[in-house]
Amino acid sequence: MSSPRTARERVRAELTREITDLARARLATDGAAGLSLRAVAREMGMASSAIYRYFPSRDDLLTALIIDGYNAVGEVVEKADAARPREDHTGRWLAVCHAVRDWALAHPHEYALLYGSPVPGYRAPADTVAAAVRDTVVYGRIVSDAHRAGALSPPEPGPPPPPSFGEDAARVRELIPGVSDDVIARALVAWTGLFGWVSFELFGQFDNVILDPATAFDHCMRHHARLLGLPA
Amino acid sequence: MSSPRTARERVRAELTREITDLARARLATDGAAGLSLRAVAREMGMASSAIYRYFPSRDDLLTALIIDGYNAVGEVVEKADAARPREDHTGRWLAVCHAVRDWALAHPHEYALLYGSPVPGYRAPADTVAAAVRDTVVYGRIVSDAHRAGALSPPEPGPPPPPSFGEDAARVRELIPGVSDDVIARALVAWTGLFGWVSFELFGQFDNVILDPATAFDHCMRHHARLLGLPA
DNA sequence: TGTACATCAGTGAACGCGCGTTCACTGATGTAC
DNA sequence: TGTACATCAGTGAACGCGCGTTCACTGATGTAC
Numbered sequence: 001m002s003s004p005r006t007a008r009e010r011v012r013a014e015l016t017r018e019i020t021d022l023a024r025a026r027l028a029t030d031g032a033a034g035l036s037l038r039a040v041a042r043e044m045g046m047a048s049s050a051i052y053r054y055f056p057s058r059d060d061l062l063t064a065l066i067i068d069g070y071n072a073v074g075e076v077v078e079k080a081d082a083a084r085p086r087e088d089h090t091g092r093w094l095a096v097c098h099a100v101r102d103w104a105l106a107h108p109h110e111y112a113l114l115y116g117s118p119v120p121g122y123r124a125p126a127d128t129v130a131a132a133v134r135d136t137v138v139y140g141r142i143v144s145d146a147h148r149a150g151a152l153s154p155p156e157p158g159p160p161p162p163p164s165f166g167e168d169a170a171r172v173r174e175l176i177p178g179v180s181d182d183v184i185a186r187a188l189v190a191w192t193g194l195f196g197w198v199s200f201e202l203f204g205q206f207d208n209v210i211l212d213p214a215t216a217f218d219h220c221m222r223h224h225a226r227l228l229g230l231p232a
Numbered sequence: 233m234s235s236p237r238t239a240r241e242r243v244r245a246e247l248t249r250e251i252t253d254l255a256r257a258r259l260a261t262d263g264a265a266g267l268s269l270r271a272v273a274r275e276m277g278m279a280s281s282a283i284y285r286y287f288p289s290r291d292d293l294l295t296a297l298i299i300d301g302y303n304a305v306g307e308v309v310e311k312a313d314a315a316r317p318r319e320d321h322t323g324r325w326l327a328v329c330h331a332v333r334d335w336a337l338a339h340p341h342e343y344a345l346l347y348g349s350p351v352p353g354y355r356a357p358a359d360t361v362a363a364a365v366r367d368t369v370v371y372g373r374i375v376s377d378a379h380r381a382g383a384l385s386p387p388e389p390g391p392p393p394p395p396s397f398g399e400d401a402a403r404v405r406e407l408i409p410g411v412s413d414d415v416i417a418r419a420l421v422a423w424t425g426l427f428g429w430v431s432f433e434l435f436g437q438f439d440n441v442i443l444d445p446a447t448a449f450d451h452c453m454r455h456h457a458r459l460l461g462l463p464a
Numbered sequence: 465t466g467t468a469c470a471t472c473a474g475t476g477a478a479c480g481c482g483c484g485t486t487c488a489c490t491g492a493t494g495t496a497c
Numbered sequence: 498t499g500t501a502c503a504t505c506a507g508t509g510a511a512c513g514c515g516c517g518t519t520c521a522c523t524g525a526t527g528t529a530c
Binding site: 029030031032033034112113115116117118119120121124129132155156158159161162164165167168171172185186188189192193194195196197199200203204205208209210211212215216218219220222223224226227232 | 348352353425429436455464
């Protein structure tokens with residue numbers, strides 16, 4: 001499984017890749033709901049039934065695209081984070097923000113597949129989860145690092161977290177070890193804020209209003225950094 | 233046009249409404265991309281060609297659904313806002329947040345149509361804009377009211393807005409008269425944060441992590457209120 | 465109020481197209497002796 | 498190294514279904530005199 005040995009296995013890996021690549025390209029024209037095995041087969045120049053040698057059904061192809069997509073975001077986020085000094089927590093946060101936005105702008109339909117409306121009739125299997133949290137893991141590490149370094153100083157005490165928030169906070173804390181419920185809440189605000197912005201921008205909610213989104217985005221993510229307690 | 237006079241006009245208005253209602257219901261099973269005139273006609277018990285007496289094409293039906301959807305959100309937001317004392321700016325903000333979230337939970341597929349992935353091949357005509365900003369207008373009034381009442385006191389000076397942010401800020405200011413560029417940025421953060429949260433919750437990003445989203449949501453929106461400068 | 469005509473709603477057949485999936489099959493590649 | 502057999506990739510036809518849109522048409526409703 002790890003590295004293909006026989007010629008057959010090599011060809012198979014190549015064709016599998018070619019199929020997902022073509023399918024990815026088709027997302028742009030027809031969207032996830034309209035992803036069609038026959039169309040992919042046509043572009044590959046093979047019989048539509050041949051695709052079934054590689055993916056047992058349309059939904060499995062979709063799952064592969066979703067996993068690839070999450071991994072692609074995870075990778076750019078990991079790289080953006082790693083390119084910054086470990087102690088530059090604010091810089092790492094901003095780098096992650098821009099990595100997500102840049103990737104989304106470069107792959108709008110894949111972003112829509114991952115973070116937009118669910119595909120009707122499709123239910124993502126459990127294997128997508130590991131890939132889906134790669135970016136979140138990086139984010140959690142940044143916040144956690146900042147906390148451990150004593151670099152988190154929120155502008156003022158936040159509203160008191162309701163006691164019933166504790167259980168959810170505990171689950172989120174697995175990604176951001178050590179921090180208080182208050183920081184968990186702030187971290188949720190920033191993370192949802194990042195994707196909320198990108199979705200608004202990509203899905204047209206800013207049309208005719210925000211014409212220089214790159215500038216506004218960077219500025220707003222700096223606000224998020226401060227709310228979170230990261231130094232300016 | 234205003235109120236139907238002849239029997240024919242009354243029946244036409246009724247059937248038009250019935251068509252959109254059925255189409256709305258079909259969103260739930262097939263999503264926007266799969267919205268089918270034939271399916272709607274079938275459920276109405278009429279020939280598929282008859283639908284064309286009411287909507288010249290599938291896209292026009294979709295447009296009607298989108299406009300209705302934005303108006304529905306706009307209405308619940310307006311009502312939630314109006315139910316609070318005018319000076320209770322924080323309460324009005326939270327009421328708006330909950331109105332948006334409650335509506336989204338009650339109408340997930342319509343929410344996805346409005347704020348989720350764009351429908352492939354569909355381009356929203358200009359008539360949707362007026363309806364689309366109804367909720368934003370309410371939001372802008374709350375922030376503007378708070379500003380005029382001297383009730384906006386952010387926890388600390390924000391990061392300095394870059395000069396190039398000015399033009400976009402000016403456009404946003406048409407909805408939030410009187411406020412500084414700094415407040416505009418904070419307002420954008422809160423607004424995108426609200427929809428970012430709701431999208432995450434609705435589109436499954438919180439699955440197995442946030443199990444009591446109502447509590448976490450309320451708490452996080454209070455954080456947004458403070459970042460915006462609204463009193464706790 | 466009654467009639468002649470114009471407008472409109474709805475029908476059903478048709479065009480031309482697409483889809484996912486199955487199945488019996490051919491021919492090539494890999495494996496065990 | 499050579500042969501016999503098993504595995505796999507890919508074909509092409511078929512099943513049964515769905516779609517948006519057009520068109521000539523019937524019959525009912527509305528309007529002008």
